Amino acid sequence: MTATPTYETRPLQCWGKAKEIRKQYYVDYASAHERGGLRWAGGAWTFGAIPCGLGDDVYSLTSEPYGASIAANKDFSMRCLEATERAGYARDLCSYMRNYWGSLLLDEYLWGGSFPKPDFIWQDHICCSHAKWYQVVGDHEPDIPQFCIDVAVGPEGAINENKLSYIVGQMHDGIDWMEEITGRTYDDEKLIEAVYQECRSTSLWAEICCLNKAIPAPLEEKTMYSLYVLGTLAKHSKVVADFYEELRDEVQDRVDNHIAAVPNERCRLMSDTQPPWGFLSLFRYLEEYGALSVGSLYTFGLIGMWEDKPDGSWGPRTTPQQQGIDIKDRDQALRILAAWNLSKPEWQHFYSPHLKTALMVRIAKEWHLDGVLLHYNRGCEGLSVGIAENRLGLIEAGYPVMTFEGNMGDEREFDLARTKARIDTFMETLGFTRESTSTGSASAPSRARRCT
């Protein structure tokens, strides 16, 4: 059995700032009309940089993070889920979507007041649920105009100029449509700036994730959830890109000075797909074994943009700015934006679980993992489909795998006690015993620490 180390640890200094940015995002969206601004809604995967061309007073509500935020508030989530079921929608649909619909049907915003309806919907179709999400919203709110971009053009390796043109053509149509429904004149300079910022923020997030290859890991995944989420809210925002730069510097400092996320780190794991948001205490339970999740394809690849580095490792994607590319017009900006997003790692496994397995094995190797926790997430078919196939691939590559069933957004489908018992068994098979007292994570201050 591995001896228990004791690394120095300390809270993240920019933790409070991350919380503030997230809070401000939801406040800005809700209060946009008071300042004469516009509100739009769409998925976190959508091409969010494009509506930026309508002005600086345009605010979004990305649907999945909103559904996840609801899930973490169990009382409100239950009311939302029940409202959705009362309206006749089945329990086995995407649980983010059901939480979102419930909030709309109840006409209640998670942060108080009535549900702030968007002025328009700007969506893309990454999965079945994303295709249906706003169709149902439209059933209940028929006056909200919506535009959806079809992105089913295949995995990164199959993208060619014609397929790219198919996406870019829809983007051009979408801009014309936005001008028509808002009555505003579109500003290409603002689009170009947003594309630059999106490339910058998503490359920076990958750089931050890369720093977690260090032993001890400077971050653990429960903390990373609160950081990557900013990218899911507004990856095209300068505020988010600036924050990620600040975070990158702080995490680099932690690596340089061996500041650990978990002081007793001796077992490195990764998870997969969205966690059961109402039960993140599961990650603290791992720490009782000196175990931590250093991330996942989900936290690395949903927002992070990656590339093969000359030394063969997986690293942050070189941005257009770093390549010296000067974006001159709308079409060029849209082509860069489309190509950038279609090569997103988390996008690839919609086409084949084998692509995902290859990425997961790569993470397992480069992040020096001892095992993998796979969440058979009943709340998200899009990210869970093929996960049993991933399990086989990881086992074949020599990584022990534990699976557990649950649901990212519906607490009724998760069993905390049995999942902990399963972790006990898994850790035992890996040769780790539980320590009598938990030293706890220091990268994300506990509630008690934040209060003091």
Next chain:
Amino acid sequence: MITAGIDMGAKTIKVVIVDDGNMVGKAMTIAGFEATESAERAYTTALGEAGLAEGDVERIASTGAGRRYAPHAKHDVSEVKCAVKGAIDLYPNARTVIDVGAEEGRAIRCTEDGNVMDFALNEKCAAGAGAFTEAMSRALEVKVEELGPMSVKSTNAIPMNAQCAVFAESEVVSLLHAKTPKEDIARAVHDAIASRIVSLARKVGFEPDVVLIGGLARNVGFVDSLQRALGCDVLIPSDPEYIGAYGAALAARAG
């Protein structure tokens, strides 16, 4: 060395006393609401059967869902590890252990030296565990111990959807109303459980020898269905429900 293993199962508590590798005493009680007290009673009974006093036992380990509340035990071991330890001690050629208790079914693949290679547990579904047979015997209005012998008399295979015990119970009621012979319904119940368990076994990539332990190993109907679904015979120890506790006692000896 004399050791003891306490299996704090979801429904029953089993205690085994082992002296130099031989099971010299055993006892089982219903866990009830006061599981620690129930375990204490079982421990005293097992000691009595072995003709030993508390002071004679050098080490005690616990396992099972409530293993952290076991009296006397100095350390606890997972059900998976104990199942393998007990099974491989009795059957050194065992490479797959299937354990079906009251509330959980599990399949484990192990090495010849008793290390766990992979395991799969029944998810949130009662249809892969012993409690399912109890619910179905109530629906059929027969004693649970009659379900197995009744099942092997069946001549017809009837498909049953056993993803959920509640839905399965309503299906049994419908079959009864359709005048389906109870023997065929009993077999359908066991086939359904076996299907769930074999799914777990396939997940870990089962290979012979396969050892079946846990209370459901006493049910001849389930064993028949399981062997048919697996396509091979399974080895069943004489005290299948005690193997977890036995494994814990062996683990206690190892320290």
